[in-house]
Amino acid sequence: MFELRHLRLICEIAQSGSYSAAARGLGYTQPAISQQMRALEREAGTPLVTRAGRRMRLTEAGEALARRAAGILSSVAAAEDELAGIAGLRAGRVRLTAFPSGSATLVPAAIARLAHAHPGIRVSLTEAEPPEAMRALRDGEADIALTFSYGGDDGGASAGLAEIPLLDDPLMAVLPDAHPLSGRTSVKVCDLAGEAWIAGCERCRGNLLRLCAGFGFEPDIAFATDDSVAVQSLVAAGLGVALVPGLVLSASHNPGTVAVPVDPEPRRGVSAVVWPDSRTVPAVAAMLDTLTAVAAVPA
């Protein structure tokens, strides 16, 4: 099989019409050109140039090869340009999978910042709860999975994956406006032991149960819904109280409710999970950096 070096050579010779000139143009010495051409002709199985007195003239085969070589070389150059664009953050793509409240807060801010810094990078966003996000990551359908985990669970970040902590998201107690404790600057979980509870998603509900068990009671869960807006609406309607992550509240807060800090503050960890190798992929690295930066400055 030909070598690109040979194709460049035949093009250069076609233009300059001389081995010496081609050598100067390509940064070789003249004998190197002679040797390369001999190798190329051996490969081609037919002469590509003929000596016509002082000048070298391309044969029909040489002309044909030079013609094709020009196209091939420009294709190669185009491929190099494309890769250089990806390496230089002028192009590329990051596929993000984030849980709902993440995709409503951290992610939009990160995307906006990244789009400003590197307009050529395309970002795609899929919304998924952490378990599905991890599956997408494992299946190669996503580059970054934005997940959260409570102290008691591992978020599914198992072998081979790298987890980058982004922020510690404090849980707030959400009470109806009219609730007796709504004026407090902080509440204890025990204070709410007798309340009816509105629970969130499945893993949030698990965390709630563990948390309350730690304080010696089992919460009376009146309703459970994945929808964080619905949770607050149910609270506003006076049907119970809830523990809601600060991130959720920063994205949407029902005005009929009050969010009160909890003491001691329960937290959930929000982190990005990637394949370790991905951290060296320019667009992924840029997005991770941006997410970290955005997370460091709470909205």
Added chain:
Amino acid sequence: MFELRHLRLICEIAQSGSYSAAARGLGYTQPAISQQMRALEREAGTPLVTRAGRRMRLTEAGEALARRAAGILSSVAAAEDELAGIAGLRAGRVRLTAFPSGSATLVPAAIARLAHAHPGIRVSLTEAEPPEAMRALRDGEADIALTFSYGGDDGGASAGLAEIPLLDDPLMAVLPDAHPLSGRTSVKVCDLAGEAWIAGCERCRGNLLRLCAGFGFEPDIAFATDDSVAVQSLVAAGLGVALVPGLVLSASHNPGTVAVPVDPEPRRGVSAVVWPDSRTVPAVAAMLDTLTAVAAVPA
């Protein structure tokens, strides 16, 4: 700049999804693949694959490169096919420049034979007297010049060019039917010393003068014309006698004339002239061989 080896590699990996499989497919050992890929990624400036557990997955950059590589490799393969066609006489072109009586005799036979043996080869034919044919050859406008020369001149085959003798063409005396010598089996030049002469082309006329001078007389040239048909017509009209090459007579013979062998037989040499390098160009070599073969069997 990339190497074709790298492009083949990324394609193979894209298909097989494994370094080891790619190594088997390409005939390398596995470490060779690892090293090539590392070199390629260094060149590209960005990772091209990520380890996803057991499987290797291409990154966006890797996919992009693999996509382009496939096209590039097929272009290279097409170029190789084209050259292989030229080398294998399934394609190619020969540009022939021949003097008139050659292009009417030897050349048609050679072209027919070559077309039969190698239908893919295109032959182009230009008619030119030897001096112009040599110029075309020097200027690269022809691959083979078919020329003739008399003993006294060199046919213009000067330095750097190779001359391949094809045949010795005997000159015949052409006499009107009614001429007193028209019944003889041979004539001597001296027998025609007192005749009026019809001369051919410029170089033929020069040869006639030298020939007669050798026999101690100067011919009385009544008419001179480049057109070999006209020469014979003038003879047929009783306006003189002529010396005409056998090759000319085999292509056209005026029935009102008689061609008589001359003793001793004057001759002109017919030969093909090429650049020495051309003899290794497949299509040119094939045409030279064919011309030689055709010349060996006088039509």
Added chain:
DNA sequence: CAGATGCCCAAAGCCGTGCTTATAGTCGCG
């Protein structure tokens, strides 16, 4: 016509590249 000038070819030597072999580390599976 001889010298000068480019240009290409040939031979020899050397350096670097890239392959193989051997070995260790890692992941997934039975």
Added chain:
DNA sequence: CGCGACTATAAGCACGGCTTTGGGCATCTG
């Protein structure tokens, strides 16, 4: 939990390809 398959790393070696040097040939010039 050990086995099999895969990849990474290191060391060693061979080949390829480049440079240097010297020579032949064609063209141009005084």
